Structures are given as C-alpha cells and as structure tokens.
Amino acid sequence: MENFSLILAIVVVTALAFDFTNGFHDTANAMATTISTGALKPKVAVAMSAALNLVGAFLSVEVANTISKGLVDENGIRPEVIFAALVGAILWNLLTWLVGLPSSSSHALMGGLIGATVASAGFGAVHSDVLVTKVLLPAVAAPIVAGLAAMLATRFSYGIGKNADGEATRKGYRAGQIASAGLVSLAHGTNDAQKTMGIITLALVAGGAIAPDSNPPTWVILSAGLAIALGTYIGGWRIIRTMGKGLTDLEPRQGFAAQTSAATAILASSHLGFSLSTTHVVSGSVMGAGLGRKGGVVRWSTATRMFIAWALTLPAAALVGAGAESVMDLGDWGTAAVAVFLVGASAAIWKISRREVVDHTNVVDDTAEPAGVVTTAIAAVTPPPAGIVTEDLSVTIPAQATTEPAPATPPAAAV
Numbered sequence: 001m002e003n004f005s006l007i008l009a010i011v012v013v014t015a016l017a018f019d020f021t022n023g024f025h026d027t028a029n030a031m032a033t034t035i036s037t038g039a040l041k042p043k044v045a046v047a048m049s050a051a052l053n054l055v056g057a058f059l060s061v062e063v064a065n066t067i068s069k070g071l072v073d074e075n076g077i078r079p080e081v082i083f084a085a086l087v088g089a090i091l092w093n094l095l096t097w098l099v100g101l102p103s104s105s106s107h108a109l110m111g112g113l114i115g116a117t118v119a120s121a122g123f124g125a126v127h128s129d130v131l132v133t134k135v136l137l138p139a140v141a142a143p144i145v146a147g148l149a150a151m152l153a154t155r156f157s158y159g160i161g162k163n164a165d166g167e168a169t170r171k172g173y174r175a176g177q178i179a180s181a182g183l184v185s186l187a188h189g190t191n192d193a194q195k196t197m198g199i200i201t202l203a204l205v206a207g208g209a210i211a212p213d214s215n216p217p218t219w220v221i222l223s224a225g226l227a228i229a230l231g232t233y234i235g236g237w238r239i240i241r242t243m244g245k246g247l248t249d250l251e252p253r254q255g256f257a258a259q260t261s262a263a264t265a266i267l268a269s270s271h272l273g274f275s276l277s278t279t280h281v282v283s284g285s286v287m288g289a290g291l292g293r294k295g296g297v298v299r300w301s302t303a304t305r306m307f308i309a310w311a312l313t314l315p316a317a318a319l320v321g322a323g324a325e326s327v328m329d330l331g332d333w334g335t336a337a338v339a340v341f342l343v344g345a346s347a348a349i350w351k352i353s354r355r356e357v358v359d360h361t362n363v364v365d366d367t368a369e370p371a372g373v374v375t376t377a378i379a380a381v382t383p384p385p386a387g388i389v390t391e392d393l394s395v396t397i398p399a400q401a402t403t404e405p406a407p408a409t410p411p412a413a414a415v
Contacts, residue, residue, distance in 0.1 A: 007335070008207035011079045012200055014086045014342075016227040019196035021093040022105040023053065023231020025239060026192060029102070029262070029282040030184040030232075032243035033255035033289075035363065039174040040181070042235070042360035049185040050233035056189020057197075057225030060271070061215055065198065071110060071135070072117045073125040074205050074212050080328045080335060081116045082203045087342050088112030088320035094349045096309055100238040100358075103309040104277035108317040109195055110135055115318030119325040138269060139277055139310075143284025146265045150285035153257035154292025173252035180259035185232075187266035188278050189225065196224040237358040243283065247306075248290030248298050258282070258289035280310065 030052075031045040040048070089108040096103040110131075117125050157173075197216040200223075204210045210217065216224075250258070262285040266278055283306060290296045324341075327334045 005079070005207060007079045007083070008203060008209060010339070011083045011086070011203045011207075014083055014090070015196050015200045015203065016223060018086050018090050018093070018105075018109065018199075019193065019224050019227035020231040020234075021090055021097070022109075022192055022196065023050075023228040024234045024236040025093050025097050025103075025105050025231075026188060026278060027232050027234075027236045028239040028243040029278045030181050030188055030259075032240045032282075033250050033258055033286060034177050034181040035240060037174065037177065037250055037252045037255045039177040039252060039255065042237075042240075042363055045181070046233050046235040046360075048182060049188075050229040052182050052185035053189040053193060053232050054225045054229040056186040056191075057193035057221060057228065059186075059190045061194060061197065061221070065215065071127060071130050072113060072202075073121070073127070074202065077117065077125070077202065077206045078120065079203050079207045081120045081325055082113070082199060082206065083335070084116035084119070084324035084328055084338065085109070085112035085114075085321045086199070087324040087338060088115060088317040090342065091320055091345055092313060092317045094346055096313075097236055097238060098349050098353050100242045101306055101309045102239045102243050102279045102283055103306070103313050104139075104279045106192060106195055106277045106279075107135075107139065107310075107313040109199065111314035111317030112321035113199070114314070115321035115323075116325040118318075119322040120329075139280060142265055142269065142277070143280040145284075146261050146281045147284035147288030147291075149261040149264070150258045150288035151292035153261060154254050154289045157253045157257055158293060170252050173256045176256040177252055177259060180256055180263060183263040184259050184266070184278075184282070187263045189228065191266055191269065191278055193224050193228045196227065197221055200224065235360060237360060237363045238353075241358060241363050242302065242306075243286060247283070247286050247302055248296060250286070250289060251293070254289040254293055254296070257292065258285040261285045261288070277310075 027046055027049060030049045031040070031042075034040045035042050035045050086109075089105070089112040092103070092108040092111075093105055114126055114131070194216075197220050200220050201210070201214065201216045204217075204220075205212050205214065259282075262278075262282045265281045265285075269281075287298050287303060290298045324338045327338050
C-alpha cells in the first residue's frame with residue numbers, strides 16, 4: 001500500500017460516495033412494494049433492507065471481478081480515468097433521483113467507465129464481448145423474464161386463492177412480502193455493492209496499490225457494504241413512491257410475486273457474474289405483477305419515461321465521463337475543476353429537491369398520475385377477481401331509478 005497516492009484516495013472516497021447514492025437510489029428495488037401495500041412501515045423497511053444489503057456484500061465477488069477484470073483493459077487505465085467515470089455515474093444517479101425515475105445505477109457506473117476509458121485509451125480498451133454478453137443482453141432480457149415470471153406467479157396465486165378467506169390471505173401474503181423483500185435486499189447486496197468493490201479494485205490496480213487480477217481486499221468489501229447500507233437506510237423516497245404507486249397499484253399477493261421473481265433473477269445473475277441492473281429487474285417484475293391481476297393496469301406514461309431513462313443511462317453517463325476525463329487531461333487544475341463541478345452540481349440538485357420534500361411521512365400518499373385512457377377503460381370493464389372487495393364505496397346507487405327528466409334549474413337572476 002506504499003503507492004496509495006492522493007488521487008487514489010480521492011478516487012476511493014468518490015467511489016464510496018457513488019455507492020452511497022446507489023444505496024438510496026435503489027432502496028425502492030427491495031422495499032417499494034412492501035411499503036406501498038402496508039406490509040412494513042417505511043422506516044422499518046429501509047432499516048431491514050440496509051442490514052441485508054450489508055450481509056449480501058460478503059456473499060460473492062463475481063460481479064466485482066466482472067467490473068475490475070472484464071469490462072475494460074486494466075493496463076494503461078489511470079486512477080484519473082476512474083474518477084471521471086464516477087463523476088458521470090454520480091450525477092446521473094442524482095438527476096434521476098430528483099425526478100423520481102428508477103434508472104440503473106449499475107449502467108450509470110459502467111457508462112461512465114466506458115466513456116472515460118475511451119477518452120483516455122480509445123475504443124480498443126473496452127472489451128466489447130464482455131459489454132454485450134454480461135451487460136447489454138442481460139439488461140434487455142432480465143426485466144422481460146422477471147416480468148413474465150411475476151405475471152404468471154400473480155395469476156397463479158389468484159387462481160389458487162380465489163375461494164380462500166380474503167383477510168387471512170392478505171395477512172399471509174404480507175408476511176411473504178416481508179420475507180421476499182428481505183431476499184431482494186440480500187440479492188441487491190450481492191450484485192450492486194460489488195460494483196463499487198470492482199471499481200475500487202480497478203483503481204487500486206491502476207494506482208499500483210495491488211497486483212493485477214487481484215480480488216477485492218477485505219477492507220474494500222467492508223467499506224462498500226457499509227456505504228450502500230447507509231445509503232439504503234437514508235431511503236430514496238422519491239423513487240420508492242414511483243415504484244410503489246407510480247407504475248401500478250399492487251395488492252400483497254402481487255407484491256409477493258414481484259419480489260420473489262426479482263430476487264430469483266438477481267441471485268442467479270450474481271452467481272453467473274452478470275452485472276445486472278436490479279432496477280430493471282424489479283421494475284419489470286412490478287409491471288408484470290400489475291398486469292397479472294384482472295383489472296390491474298400499468299401506467300404506461302410513467303413506464304415510458306422510465307424506459308427512456310434506461311436507454312439514456314449508458315450514453316449519458318459515458319458522455320459526462322468522457323468530458324470529465326478530457327478536462328482532467330489538462331493537468332492538476334483540470335482535476336480540481338472536475339472535483340469542484342461534481343460537488344457544486346450535487347449541491348445544486350440537493351437544493352432543488354428541497355422545493356418538494358418526499359420522505360417517509362408522505363411516500364405512500366396517493367399522488368400517482370392517472371393510468372391513461374386505454375388502461376382506465378380496460379380496468380373499468382374488467383371484473384375484479386373473486387374474493388376481492390373494492391374498498392372505494394363512495395358512489396351510491398339510488399334504490400329506485402326514474403326515467404323522468406330532472407326539473408330544469410331556474411336561471412340565475414341577473415346581477
């Protein structure tokens with residue numbers, strides 16, 4: 001560790017700051033449906049998720065190795081390149097958090113790394129085969145697979161439980177939601193915390209602090225796990241609101257189906273070393289669960305904005321990373337300018353967010369946008385599944401209807 005320079009220390013601290021933003025940006029992945037259905041109180045949910053994220057960080061290093069050894073060429077990558085990559089990833093995380101869109105922290109990190117690497121060493125330093133097989137293909141396939149699995153699981157659960165006692169069934173599925181939410185949190189720790197481990201390990205190799213092809217040191221694993229756990233506990237309430245209420249309205253059995261499907265997909269990808277976006281997986285499973293219930297709808301206007309954010313994540317973070325690397329090539333003052341820009345932009349985003357505060361006290365307020373003309377019409381003509389009682393009984397039907405027209409209202413007197 002005698003080669004642990006100032007720039008390397010800055011990179012490590014910045015990487016942990018990214019890990020913190022990853023934590024509060026992705027809290028919704030594990031706990032949005034659990035909070036929206038009332039299975040857990042908001043603060044209890046994020047505390048539970050934080051603890052399990054920390055545990056999950058110690059279960060595997062396969063994804064960390066994909067980032068540190070597979071995506072870009074370790075040779076010739078300087079710590080400044082990694083700092084530039086983190087600038088792009090952090091700013092994209094904060095911007096999407098500000099507008100409440102569940103985009104991928106993983107793709108923001110990889111986009112920033114690819115952009116900074118290309119600006120520094122050219123396209124040849126990016127391993128395109130790894131990018132395609134372990135990043136891009138899973139990004140497309142994972143939400144589709146998780147969504148289909150959640151839709152089928154939802155339909156199956158309603159089919160086998162249509163004659164069951166409604167209240168007892170809801171209680172059972174709420175308990176199942178708590179267990180499945182814990183599994184998602186554990187899976188998130190095995191996947192997302194490792195991305196920061198991988199980026200720090202890559203920085204240590206680039207700075208000469210550890211040998212090439214090394215696994216993440218223990219202190220890296222611990223610090224990355226603690227950073228993502230702390231961010232998770234802070235709670236990304238804006239994105240929790242979108243994921244829990246903005247995409248669709250879920251009942252406990254739908255939440256259980258969505259979370260179980262998502263956790264299975266994430267754990268499988270972690271075992272295979274795929275740098276999967278947990279946001280994509282959970283969003284896909286939530287939409288699948290919404291479509292799996294008769295009368296359920298997906299708010300496609302919200303989903304469309306989310307899909308656009310997904311498509312922009314890699315190129316947007318890459319452009320910022322490449323720009324930051326180009327400025328840092330000008331010397332120490334360029335590095336200082338990029339650091340000041342990062343701090344100033346982050347502070348500005350936080351200040352803007354204070355204009356409309358979303359926290360644990362109002363995260364479940366019913367402020368979701370309308371479902372849209374098509375989905376509302378479908379829901380109106382589709383009967384709810386057996387055993388489901390609609391809670392909104394505010395509209396009453398007169399006991400006896402009459403065909404006579406109502407008496408005309410006399411015109412108002414002229415003023």
